[in-house]
Amino acid sequence: MASNDEGGGSAPPLQTLSRGIRMLELLADASEPLTIPVIASRLGLHRSIAYRILRTLEDHGLVVRDAAGAVELGPRMATLARAVSRDLQSAALPQLTAVANELTMTAFVAVLDRHDVVTLVTVEPSHAHAHVAQRPGTRHPLASGAPGIAIQSVLTEEQWRELPGEHPRKEAESARTRGYATSHDEVIAGLASIAVPLRAHGQPPAALAVVYVSTALDAPTIASRLTEAAAAIESDLR
Numbered sequence: 001m002a003s004n005d006e007g008g009g010s011a012p013p014l015q016t017l018s019r020g021i022r023m024l025e026l027l028a029d030a031s032e033p034l035t036i037p038v039i040a041s042r043l044g045l046h047r048s049i050a051y052r053i054l055r056t057l058e059d060h061g062l063v064v065r066d067a068a069g070a071v072e073l074g075p076r077m078a079t080l081a082r083a084v085s086r087d088l089q090s091a092a093l094p095q096l097t098a099v100a101n102e103l104t105m106t107a108f109v110a111v112l113d114r115h116d117v118v119t120l121v122t123v124e125p126s127h128a129h130a131h132v133a134q135r136p137g138t139r140h141p142l143a144s145g146a147p148g149i150a151i152q153s154v155l156t157e158e159q160w161r162e163l164p165g166e167h168p169r170k171e172a173e174s175a176r177t178r179g180y181a182t183s184h185d186e187v188i189a190g191l192a193s194i195a196v197p198l199r200a201h202g203q204p205p206a207a208l209a210v211v212y213v214s215t216a217l218d219a220p221t222i223a224s225r226l227t228e229a230a231a232a233i234e235s236d237l238r
Helices: 013-029 036-043 047-059 075-082 086-103 146-152 157-161 170-178 219-236
Strands: 063-065 071-073 106-113 116-123 139-141 181-184 192-198 206-212
Touching (some): 013 036, 013 047, 013 063, 013 139, 086 106, 086 206, 086 219, 106 146, 116 146, 146 170, 146 192, 170 181
Antiparallel strands (some): 106 116
16 A cells, blocks of 8 residues: 655554654654654654644644754653553652662663563662763663563563563573673663562563662672662562
8 A cells, every 4th residue: 555655645543643652752762852854754754744743742742842943752741651650650769769879870660561671760869979861761672781681581471472573681591590680881882780670560570770880889789779679669569
């Protein structure tokens, strides 16, 4: 079937919805506001179609444009995000705050979303001279990074079958044995991460993690603190 994109014609409602969701995902992954031509190019859309979708998202407060016309996610997205896994976020926040300030590292909870790991909630240390920012909504493939390895380490055979094409990394077996996962220079160059599985009843597979540039603490010490925090979160959600 021929595409309507080149002629700028109207698209079926479900196709338009899919394009709108892809646009939101593109903006969530971007490190800066994007212009409409860039958005259209990256999504493979005619500029007029991208503009119409943008206007609809803008009307709902899901995206905003700056003075130069570049587009970024709007405040309404933050409101919607707070409703996602609300119980898990509420239970995790006190523990993340304690971990971040004790270890002077950015602490966060990441959850499995299809083939990706998505940051759900994050806390940055309050008294560190420098720390790593980890935005909620940050997404990376399940196959990379300590949170992804930690989540892989506790997936059941049934859950693996729901991820066609995915295969556990060798590190997942090691993480299952020792109880935590590590990574360095994988998701972002120069950064290290340590993560432990978070098994919250009624919630998607998750991991509790920290990300940092350097530290005098060894991995088992950090992992022990994360395991303690994860246990407290799991207990609160029972």
